Amino acid sequence: MPFRLAKLLRRPDAADLPLATLQPKHPGKRLLVSLLVAMALPAIGVAVASLQARWQLQQRADKVVAQSIGLLDQMLGNADTSNNAVMQLAGGPCNDDTRQLLQRQVATVPFVRSVNLVEHDRLYCTSLLGSTDQAIGLEAYVDGRLRLRPGNATTPEVPILVVRQARDQRGALSVIDGRYLHRALQFASDYSELYLVVGPLYMDKFGQVHKAPVPPLPQARSSIASAHFPYTVVAGSPEGSIVRYLMDYDLALLVLIGSLGLLSGVICYRLLGRPASPRTQLQGALNAKQFEPFVQPIVNATDGRWSGVEVLMRWRLPGEGLIRPDLFIPMAEQTGLILPMTRDLMRQVAEALVPHATELPPHFHVGFNISAAHCNDPRLLDDCRDFLARFPPGSIELWLELTERQLIEPTEQTDLLFMQLDSIGVKVAIDDFGIGHASLNYLQRFKVDALKIDQSFIKRIGADTLSAHLLDTLVELATKLEIDLIAEGVETAAQRDYLRALHVRYLQGYFFGRPMPIGEFIHAHRHKRDTADHP
Structure with missing residues (x-):
């Protein structure tokens, strides 16, 4: 019995429908994917621009700290030089000569505002006031060497940095004006902060001294401690600096990236709205196991028993339901995908029928529709061998039905193929016999075991x-050629009786059963068998 994959031209008005109409539409998913694409490019662009801005701010912070350290070390080195120059005066009298020597240091050494002498931790002589008596507050000096103050009695609103040098109970103090320190912190930009940290106090880039921890700098932080003096310079950017940097320097680029992202989203939306190529659709359906067998019973006209099945391929497309074979079989044949589709269908049929082979009548007929593409595929013979090998010997007859959607050109290769098929017991039928221009040619060229009378x-x-x-002529022809006849499209009892009277051996049509899933067929066959055995 022929196993049919598809029946073309049964509904001529459907033949012109493009395969693209089968593509399921998911506007929500399409819109979501397009939005993701539209946001992806700007997101990547912003991420890259942010990384670049962070890197640039970090590079700038490192550079600023290094420059500030260099300038501050120079200032404090000058103060150390002044201290060294007057250390021999410490402990001596604070007279005019001493004061003149101290003032000379102030006049000749850059950045030094005043030079002072200390004995027993008391300030007793200054370049500015001469003799005095003040406690220096030694505990306020970091490592006994450096003290940052927000101001002093002379300039209460101007910060100073005091550099101390001591020997025994005597020492010298050199004072650096905070305005010089302010200059050293001017390397900071609008997007970063810069702090001079001495012990518990720090000076910001505006020249203000604070007694508090350094404010957090979460972005592009850099910190370097001086190798010569006990202070640290800290630079970095507060929260939001990268955003401000991008808006100031990369706004045009961000607008361009956003526009490109929007354009990409629009293009993606339009592309997703276009149908995929037929081959892509069919290959995707094959990979997703969406093609499944439906079977229609073949009836023995003599006793009415089911003696075989014709299997029709159905495409169960999610969201669309079952797709008619006339909408996809021709394209499957044109693209060559009919070969793996048929192979997969044979596998499904075998897996479904093998467990129930003993329930079927002996030599139960199962057939496959083949076209020119199958006849040019050397694997067809192996597929048939594998199919038969899965069943107990004698339980199944495999039929192949020749169609005319693609003309089979008789060649030495096809002649050899049909000889080999016959040698392993595979039967051949001609489909829609009586209406096709190639039917008689097939009958003459190939060894044929059955003719299927077209339902027209x-x-x-x-x-x-x-x-x-x-009909009488067809029956006479089949009788003379000693081949079987199968009548398709039987829908009434009158048609059944007429064909039975003509001795047509097999009948098929809605009168006996509609195409059904193969699992449903197994249950229906079991019920029909049990009913026949127990009237």
Whole structure:
């Protein structure tokens, strides 16, 4: 019995429908994917620009700290030089000569505002006031060497940095004006902060001294401690600096990236709205196991028993339901995908029928529709061998049905193929016999075991005399050639009786059963068998 993959031209008006109409539409998913694409490019662009801005701010912070350290070390080195120059005066009298020597240091050494002498931790002589008596507050000096103050009695609003040098109970203090320190912190930009940290106090880039921890700098932080003096310079950017940097320097680039992202989203939306190529759709459906077998029973006209099945391929497309074979089988044949599709269908049929092989009548007929593409595929012979090998010997007859959607060109290769198929017991039938221009050529060239009478003849039974004469001729031809006949499209009892009277051996049509999933067929066959055995 022929196993049919598809029946073309049963509904001529459907033949012109493009395969693209089968593509399921998911506007929500399409819109979501397009939005993701539209946001992806700007997101990547912003991320890259942010990384670049962070890197630039970090580079700038490192550079600023290094420059500030260099300038501050120079200032404090000058103060140390002044201290060294007057250390021999410490402990001596604070007279005019001493004061003149101290003032000379102030006049000749850059950045030094005043030079002072200390004995027993008391300030007793200054370049500015001469003799004095003040406690220096030694505990306020970091490592006994450096003290940052927000101001002093002379300039209460101007910070100073005091550099101390001591020997025994005597020492010298050099004072650096905070305005010089302010200059050293001017390397900071609008996007970063810069702090001079001495012990518990720090000076910001505006020249203000604070007694508090350094404010957090979460972005592009850099910190370097001087190798010569006990202080640290800290630079970095507060929260939001990278955003401000991008808006100031990369706004045009961000606008361009956003526009490109929007354009990409629009293009993606339009592309997703276009149908995929037929081959892509069919290959995706094959990979997703969306093609499945439906079977229609073949009836023995003599006793009415089911003696075989014709299997029709159905495409169960999620969201669309079952797709008619006339919408995809022709494209499958044109693209060559009919070969793996048929192979997969044979596998599914075998897996479904093998467990129930003992329930089927002996030599139960199962057939596959083949086209020119199959006849040019050397694997067809192996596929048939594998299919038969899965069943107990004698339980199944495999039939191949020749169609005319693609003309089979007789060649030495096809002749050899049909000889090999015959040698392993595979039967051959001609589909839609009587209406195709190639049917007689197939009958002459190939060894044929059955003819399938096209349903157009069956429908006219009792309607006109010409159809009756044609049926009589077909039956006579099959009888002379000693081949079987299968009548398709039997829908009424009158048609059944007429064909039975002509001794047509097998019947098929809605009168006996519609195409059904193979699992449903197994249950229906079991019920029909049990009913026949127990009337």
